[in-house]
Amino acid sequence: MAKRAGPMDIYPLLPQTNCGECGEANCMAFATKAAEYTLGIKACTPLYREREYADKRDKLEELMRPPVREVVIGSGEHKVSIGGELVLYRHDLRYLHPTAFFVDVADSAAPEEMKKRVGEIENWTYVYIGMDLRLDGIALRSVSGDPKKFAEAAKRLGELTNWPIMLCSLNPKVLAAGAQALQSKRPLLYAATTDSWQEVSEIAMKYQLPVVVYAPGDLNALKSLASTFNQMGLDVVLDPGNEFSAALGSTIDDFTMLRRAATREGDEGVGFPLLASPISVWGDHKEGEAEELAKWQEVLAGASMIIRYADIIVLHSLDMWVQLPLTFLRTNLFTDPVKPVAVEPGLREFGHPTNDSPVMYTSNFALTYFTVESDIKQAGIDAYLVVIDTEGLSIQSAVAGRKLTADVIAEAIKESGVEKKVNHRILISPGMAARLSGETEEASKWTVKVGPKDSSGIGPYIGDELWKKE
Numbered sequence: 179m180a181k182r183a184g185p186m187d188i189y190p191l192l193p194q195t196n197c198g199e200c201g202e203a204n205c206m207a208f209a210t211k212a213a214e215y216t217l218g219i220k221a222c223t224p225l226y227r228e229r230e231y232a233d234k235r236d237k238l239e240e241l242m243r244p245p246v247r248e249v250v251i252g253s254g255e256h257k258v259s260i261g262g263e264l265v266l267y268r269h270d271l272r273y274l275h276p277t278a279f280f281v282d283v284a285d286s287a288a289p290e291e292m293k294k295r296v297g298e299i300e301n302w303t304y305v306y307i308g309m310d311l312r313l314d315g316i317a318l319r320s321v322s323g324d325p326k327k328f329a330e331a332a333k334r335l336g337e338l339t340n341w342p343i344m345l346c347s348l349n350p351k352v353l354a355a356g357a358q359a360l361q362s363k364r365p366l367l368y369a370a371t372t373d374s375w376q377e378v379s380e381i382a383m384k385y386q387l388p389v390v391v392y393a394p395g396d397l398n399a400l401k402s403l404a405s406t407f408n409q410m411g412l413d414v415v416l417d418p419g420n421e422f423s424a425a426l427g428s429t430i431d432d433f434t435m436l437r438r439a440a441t442r443e444g445d446e447g448v449g450f451p452l453l454a455s456p457i458s459v460w461g462d463h464k465e466g467e468a469e470e471l472a473k474w475q476e477v478l479a480g481a482s483m484i485i486r487y488a489d490i491i492v493l494h495s496l497d498m499w500v501q502l503p504l505t506f507l508r509t510n511l512f513t514d515p516v517k518p519v520a521v522e523p524g525l526r527e528f529g530h531p532t533n534d535s536p537v538m539y540t541s542n543f544a545l546t547y548f549t550v551e552s553d554i555k556q557a558g559i560d561a562y563l564v565v566i567d568t569e570g571l572s573i574q575s576a577v578a579g580r581k582l583t584a585d586v587i588a589e590a591i592k593e594s595g596v597e598k599k600v601n602h603r604i605l606i607s608p609g610m611a612a613r614l615s616g617e618t619e620e621a622s623k624w625t626v627k628v629g630p631k632d633s634s635g636i637g638p639y640i641g642d643e644l645w646k647k648e
């Protein structure tokens with residue numbers, strides 16, 4: 179396995195002045211966080227500001243370079259980073275950059291049709307435990323094969339959207355026309371092959387654009403293409419080819435082999451982001467067959483490739499039932515396995531609370547919070563809810579792990595400012611934290627009433643004014 183730098187490898191390359199500019203108490207604390215990739219080395223500002231540290235900085239950058247290079251597609255606020263991964267298995271640390279979803283638009287689309295499709299791509303969203311699940315980019319596909327038409331479509335697309343764009347054609351003349359039209363938007367060029375690499379490399383060099391190298395079924399050729407483009411200083415993405423309908427298993431094997439070689443065997447020649455095209459299932463779609471069949475295949479291929487290391491996938495279907503499982507899968511795979519999903523602590527108001535309204539508290543574990551939020555909203559209650567920082571643990575775990583104690587609750591109540599909003603001092607505790615009631619009363623000087631164990635009981639509990647009774 180390629181060795182990851184530890185704090186003791188990083189520390190000697192820092193200025194070692196303990197200046198605190200990075201926000202850490204000293205350089206050793208910084209080295210520890212940098213080794214975990216929770217703090218980027220650029221946070222050590224003296225390292226980048228002072229000339230005397232230039233040598234150390236270069237060595238540190240080399241040391242910290244991820245085995246899979248990071249590639250940025252697009253520019254401005256919507257640009258997307260792919261790759262930059264450190265590990266093969268999520269439990270070895272965590273995955274860093276979620277698989278980017280690009281959806282196709284054909285260059286043959288009429289202006290109104292293109293506008294509608296772009297709008298649908300940009301507006302596709304689903305709210306999942308407080309996060310907006312979204313797509314990431316648009317793949318402009320040359321259907322016409324005509325450089326002039328492709329350039330016109332690229333220009334139109336560039337006027338319609340600021341999202342990252344991928345230009346797709348195996349004809350270098352078509353790619354050149356599109357690249358010229360969108361050069362300032364840093365599109366991803368798809369693709370250079372063993373036949374076209376020279377022409378495509380000239381386009382990529384001219385506009386300094388990232389490029390996909392494509393060698394279906396020939397990993398040696400793929401590696402050779404990648405090495406050529408990399409030596410030119412260009413950002414590279416690998417497409418080893420996709421055979422979803424006929425040979426999904428061997429496609430998965432190729433992706434796994436490439437990522438394993440990069441992260442476990444330290445093979446720099448394949449240390450680049452991987453691209454998969456579930457959209458290719460539509461190429462096997464036969465006339466008269468139900469479209470749903472191709473969509474099912476697209477979901478299966480997409481899911482397989484997200485799990486098997488694809489850093490970017492190209493899709494066609496925009497149906498909610500196609501995108502939803504894929505976006506859910508991506509979100510769950512790319513969360514930090516040691517860090518529970520949490521929401522911001524602080525005071526939340528529901529309905530139109532007055533100074534007589536109930537005050538409750540809960541933890542900042544996202545699943546707990548959104549369940550409680552949903553139950554309060556459904557019950558139509560006017561209330562205050564203090565969300566306490568339990569480091570993302572549920573109430574039960576936080577009580578057991580001493581992340582939720584009487585002192586923590588008292589402090590959170592004080593900091594939330596709820597004391598100024600109500601004219602009473604009654605705090606409703608979740609039933610699961612009942613055993614903290616006495617200590618919480620002492621620490622906070624509030625009267626604690628134990629609410630229901632399950633937040634679905636909040637409606638009747640508040641509605642019947644049980645919290646006001648002895």
Ligand code: SF4
Pocket residue numbers: 192193194195196197198199200201202203204205206208209221222223224225
């Ligand atoms: S900014 Fe750099 S030199 Fe200063 S404490 Fe942090 S790591 Fe050390």
